[in-house]
Amino acid sequence: MASKKRGEAQLQMVINNQSLWDEMLLNKGLTVIDVYQAWCGPCKAMQTLFRKLKNELNEDEILHFAVAEADSVVTLQPFRDKCEPVFLFSLDGKIISKVKGANAPLVNEKVIQLINEERKIATGEMVRPQYHEIMFADSDTEDAGEGQDENADEQYTIAIIKPDAVLSGKAQEIIEKITKAGFIVEAKDKRRLTEEDVRDFYSQMADQPDFEDFVSFMTTGISFILVISQGNNQQAHFEEQESELQTQLEEPSEDHPEVEDTDTSAEIKKKQDSLEDYLERQHISQFCDVEDNSINVDKFIDIFFPDFKKMKSMKLEKILALIRPDLFKENKKDVLEIIENEGFKILMQRQIVLSEEEAQMLCKEYENEDFFENLIENMTSGPSLALVLLRDNGLKHWKDLLGPKFVEEASKHDPESLCAQFAKESLPINQLYGSGSLEAAEKEIQHFFPPQSTLALIKPHVSYENKDDILKIIKEAGFEVTHMKETLLTQELADCIYMSIKTKDFYKNVLEMLFEGPSVIMVLTKWNAISEWRRLMGPTDPEEARLLSPDSIRARFGMSVLHNAVHGASNAFMAEESIRKLFGELCPENPEEN
């Protein structure tokens, strides 16, 4: 599609959406992918190496090269906004290795080694190794150079919250404490443990006299089983914990008799690293048992979460969620808080009174129920809140959180589910809705949040110094930078962008300002993009912006009415006209209504 990439197309396939990414994974043999950012483009320097490898190895069947824009592919989300190029190696449908930075010798060596292996596998000289898929950690602190199998780096702990804590409603509190301390709950399940599970997990206690009683206690009720990782932000909690521990040192109590005066900062640091120690300090270790021996952890992950590795590699999923009218009216804040605490990012939200058709579409599964008519009436009676949620494994997590569809079942078997917690008399079903599948989610999001494109411009006076800051703000606001180029505008282009002020006295000043240097011209896409971008820009006059909208771009980077940092199309007609003029046939038309 983008003509600037036409010259590269022969060497590198262009991946600019998730389905092309998924298709690429089906490539036979090895694919080397240059993951790039829209504003800096693919790594030109490495293309020389790729061309050389392509010619010298002469293995077009099993050696492919690709460029993938981090912003357009959901899987590549962890690489967004990173300045350094990243090269991924895809083999046999898995990303098995990663090289950070334009490290030509390392990439060269890896390609040659992997192609040699492929050749041997093809001739039967060697068996295909079990490749481990690497995880894409969103971390700036990883070493530059070769990325490793990040699975090997992940240290997991299994925690079991016992039935008595679940029964007394303490489980959620414990999980909240753990996450607040900076640990990450990677997977969570509620289940009644079998006798075999308990004997296996607690095998070290098997010779204790009351072990049989313990087994029967553990198997009588529901436990919570968690896979926990350390998380990068634990350091942020370190100071808090350190001061807590220092207080304990200063005021020894019966609860902490073992803490000695000689406890140093290093010792404290060691303590904050262990979940077990943390639970002990919080006096909740009697409710939650921990296993952190890596061999056992691996074994129990396979037993309790057979899909865990698959789940980890599933990456981010976008779903549509809906808070039905009664719940929206009464408990909107509580629900939104839970959504955020559960690690969902709210990408878009919109208050909407559903049409009858829309209500029927979302309630199709109940169409044969007695209460269907009542349900549709209820759903169209007032505003609902539609949300686009993003999270690792989002579809399943949202379903688990909602719990059963019917209130009766939820209250009986899953009282902690949102269905039970937020039940209302008006409906026998869950007050919250979630997409049934990823395919349904895509359609529903498209329906409720149709994407719109607008033209945006970073004016010359800030295009050099503040471009990156402004782009960061744009991305954080959820815009997709669909197209971008840096150019010195001609009068013809300026006339098109500013057609509505061409007759104004100050237009000559506007032209002068535009000719001061290159502008960054972009197509920004998201739901409601035209008005959202104008809101993000702020009022025309930066002085007014600083008063009325201090976080806006013009408030932060504008100097005067003329030098006010950014421009945005005022309406759909202007957006379409100027996009067509500046980017030609590249951009699809906006939907009728947005």
Ligand SMILES: Nc1ncnc2c1ncn2[C@@H]1O[C@H](COP(=O)(O)OP(=O)(O)OP(=O)(O)O)[C@@H](O)[C@H]1O
């Ligand atoms: N009185 C003025 N004197 C000088 N320049 C002005 C004046 N009014 C507007 N401008 C400039 O002309 C641009 C276009 O004016 P318009 O009235 O369309 O404002 P806007 O819609 O807020 O801004 P934009 O169209 O750039 O997004 C403004 O961004 C500003 O730089």
